[in-house]
Amino acid sequence: MPIALTADHRDLADVVAQLVARSADREVWPELVAAGLLGVHLPEESGGAGAGLMELAVIAESTAAGLLPGRWLPSVLASYALARLAPQHPALAELADGGSGALVLGGLVAEAGDGTVRLSGVSAPVLGLPGADHALVRAEGAEGAEWFLISGGALAAGVREEDGIDLTRPIGRLDGGALAPGSAQRVAAGECAEIELAVAALFAAEAAGLCGWAVRTGVEYAKTRVQFDRPIGSFQAIQHKAALMLVRSEVAATAAWDAARAEQQSPAQQRLAAAQATLNATHPAVEVALELVTLLGGIGFTWEHDAHRYWRRALSLSALAGTEAETAAWLGALALTEQRDFSFLDPEALPELRAEVGAVLDRVQALGIPATTSASRVTGEPDNDEAEASWQRVRPGAATDLLADAGLIAPHYPEPYGRGAGVQEQAVIADEFAKRGLRQPSTVIGEWALPTLLEHGTTEQQKRFVTPTLRGEIFWCQLFSEPGAGSDLASLRTKATKVEGGWRLQGQKVWTSGAHEAQWGICLARSDASAAKHRGISYFLVDLASPGVEVRPLKQATGRHEFNEVFLDDVFVPDECLVGEAGHGWRLAATTLANERLQMGGRLTHGGAHRLRAVIESSDHAASTDVALAALGRCTARENALSALNLRAILARLGGMEIGAEISVAKVFNASAQRAGTFDLLAVIGPAGALTAGGHAIDHLGLPAVLFGGGTTEIQLNVIAQRVLGLPREGR
Numbered sequence: 001m002p003i004a005l006t007a008d009h010r011d012l013a014d015v016v017a018q019l020v021a022r023s024a025d026r027e028v029w030p031e032l033v034a035a036g037l038l039g040v041h042l043p044e045e046s047g048g049a050g051a052g053l054m055e056l057a058v059i060a061e062s063t064a065a066g067l068l069p070g071r072w073l074p075s076v077l078a079s080y081a082l083a084r085l086a087p088q089h090p091a092l093a094e095l096a097d098g099g100s101g102a103l104v105l106g107g108l109v110a111e112a113g114d115g116t117v118r119l120s121g122v123s124a125p126v127l128g129l130p131g132a133d134h135a136l137v138r139a140e141g142a143e144g145a146e147w148f149l150i151s152g153g154a155l156a157a158g159v160r161e162e163d164g165i166d167l168t169r170p171i172g173r174l175d176g177g178a179l180a181p182g183s184a185q186r187v188a189a190g191e192c193a194e195i196e197l198a199v200a201a202l203f204a205a206e207a208a209g210l211c212g213w214a215v216r217t218g219v220e221y222a223k224t225r226v227q228f229d230r231p232i233g234s235f236q237a238i239q240h241k242a243a244l245m246l247v248r249s250e251v252a253a254t255a256a257w258d259a260a261r262a263e264q265q266s267p268a269q270q271r272l273a274a275a276q277a278t279l280n281a282t283h284p285a286v287e288v289a290l291e292l293v294t295l296l297g298g299i300g301f302t303w304e305h306d307a308h309r310y311w312r313r314a315l316s317l318s319a320l321a322g323t324e325a326e327t328a329a330w331l332g333a334l335a336l337t338e339q340r341d342f343s344f345l346d347p348e349a350l351p352e353l354r355a356e357v358g359a360v361l362d363r364v365q366a367l368g369i370p371a372t373t374s375a376s377r378v379t380g381e382p383d384n385d386e387a388e389a390s391w392q393r394v395r396p397g398a399a400t401d402l403l404a405d406a407g408l409i410a411p412h413y414p415e416p417y418g419r420g421a422g423v424q425e426q427a428v429i430a431d432e433f434a435k436r437g438l439r440q441p442s443t444v445i446g447e448w449a450l451p452t453l454l455e456h457g458t459t460e461q462q463k464r465f466v467t468p469t470l471r472g473e474i475f476w477c478q479l480f481s482e483p484g485a486g487s488d489l490a491s492l493r494t495k496a497t498k499v500e501g502g503w504r505l506q507g508q509k510v511w512t513s514g515a516h517e518a519q520w521g522i523c524l525a526r527s528d529a530s531a532a533k534h535r536g537i538s539y540f541l542v543d544l545a546s547p548g549v550e551v552r553p554l555k556q557a558t559g560r561h562e563f564n565e566v567f568l569d570d571v572f573v574p575d576e577c578l579v580g581e582a583g584h585g586w587r588l589a590a591t592t593l594a595n596e597r598l599q600m601g602g603r604l605t606h607g608g609a610h611r612l613r614a615v616i617e618s619s620d621h622a623a624s625t626d627v628a629l630a631a632l633g634r635c636t637a638r639e640n641a642l643s644a645l646n647l648r649a650i651l652a653r654l655g656g657m658e659i660g661a662e663i664s665v666a667k668v669f670n671a672s673a674q675r676a677g678t679f680d681l682l683a684v685i686g687p688a689g690a691l692t693a694g695g696h697a698i699d700h701l702g703l704p705a706v707l708f709g710g711g712t713t714e715i716q717l718n719v720i721a722q723r724v725l726g727l728p729r730e731g732r
Helices: 007-024 029-034 053-065 072-085 091-096 152-156 193-224 236-264 267-282 284-301 307-320 324-335 351-366 385-389 398-405 423-435 446-456 459-470 585-589 609-618 625-654 662-690 693-701 704-708 713-724
Strands: 101-104 109-113 116-120 134-141 144-151 159-162 171-174 185-189 476-479 495-499 502-509 520-526 537-543 549-554 563-574
Touching: 007 029, 007 053, 053 072, 053 193, 053 236, 072 091, 072 101, 072 134, 072 144, 072 185, 072 193, 091 134, 144 152, 193 236, 193 267, 193 284, 193 307, 236 267, 236 284, 236 625, 236 662, 236 713, 267 284, 267 324, 267 625, 284 307, 324 609, 324 625, 351 398, 351 423, 423 625, 446 459, 446 476, 446 520, 446 537, 446 585, 476 563, 495 520, 502 520, 502 537, 520 563, 520 585, 537 563, 537 585, 609 625, 609 662, 609 693, 625 662, 662 693, 662 704, 662 713
Parallel strands: 101 134, 109 134, 476 520
Antiparallel strands: 109 116, 134 144, 144 185, 159 171, 495 502, 502 563, 520 537, 549 563
């Protein structure tokens, strides 16, 4: 999905893409001016359209995808910044009408004397500076930041042109000492978070455009390039490379979008969004570009192919954005006290629903549940990482009864079990929980079992199982995986033999989460051995108290055992516990329902920012403060990206758009984020990682549960490559 979410923004992106496509044949600057693309963000009185940063981001993504040469990006950055500092400045009209600009942000010092201002020092490299009509310059003055506008020949005197790695745009430095006294016109004073945000957002938007082009180019090549008598896109190594490129591309677009939407938020929110966009989009674009070159092989490493031109622009953007370590440390320091806001609803939205839900939750809290609790306390479990990492679930009790009666355990379920809540209603309910410090309880595996029963089960099955599960009286496990059928689930061997009044199950299941505590299991078994691999499988509900069921715990590397082996030795399952028709269980298992629970946040179970934050605040770490803060910044950026992915999916659904690759992308990125986070944590704590105290090493040892659960990352990459990117299966 590109940055654009609305129909208007998508139309804008299409118009820009068509214009940029003509840039290979002739100079398109006059067309950019005529189309209003230099002033789309400026006030109408200055010749602009009064739009904002989101529109600029949409344009930047399209211009980068077409590798538009020239001065558009530095010019709009200069005019955007000037409009924030001096909204009535006459130079704005010139910039909207085709004047070129550059934004100089550091390296210069302002000194007052004899009624004039002198600038000294030399700036870092600046895009678009050589030949610019205007330069907006930030210099360090006696009282802090000061802003100056330098124009025309006076500006040219101080410009040092440089050879840039990006072959499509001029770049240079500003030598303050070479400027004539009085050539710098003072515009404003003070820092401006909006300017920092605009730079980060538009750099990230360009990075997203580069990544999108790289994915499209790589996939097209992989579909047509033949080696060993078949397309290279059928090779798993190529599929995984392309799928990972897509994941990074989607995250980059999301990061740029999140930065652009922060335009109307507080300075603290703008700085959080700017830093995460740099870390999640601008820097990773270099790796995506390099992956494209290696996917293309020799042709990608030649001057004739455009890949190196995109690669060079990605390198230029990444370098100009500042170092990854400094940005991460800066974000980490900010994340000690600030948190990104991902709310999207009007606080007054659906007031009647808010009042009704709020009244129920107030009664829940009146039972003695602390206001700052997590869902584990609502359900009676200890509020700690171990509980969160294991199986939080609803348990019988007065609080659960209140929530179940109000349809708040699973509000997306249809009545009478839930409230039939759509996306907006679910978001309002989640907001009311969050206001009270309550996390919504979960039925865990019940969230897989119950929707299947609601979709395919009989009325009797629904009455028998749904309400007791929502009240915490039934806890489920999933009897799917087998020793020889893990990710290849359809190769399962557990047999179901038809007998009078029911079925006899014979086989073994493994990696069964929570089976040692569950009362019932959803089970796939092969009921027709003569049928094709994905057919002849039936879907059963198994009472784990039945004779012949044996549960053996599997002790994990952590020392705990959430997983189990389950042996089914001639276990009788009555006919009323077969869901759907015999032989159609695979379709039931693969069903993804449209009313799935809304995912609101991005907090990581393993390697989460909350762990690093606690370590830093306690000073219980071996790494230097800067290294620790950088680790926190990276974790925070990853979690913010996950939250932004979730938010974009929600808004897309609210807008009636079909969800694209976001679900698969979020699964892969979530797993990789947790993996990276645990390594960041271990690197920070140092020797303490040799101890069990604090649970940090145990946190890392529990990581495979995430990497394997719900399908390994490699399986998810196969899904993305084949079902999203359309690459051929092996041998085709």
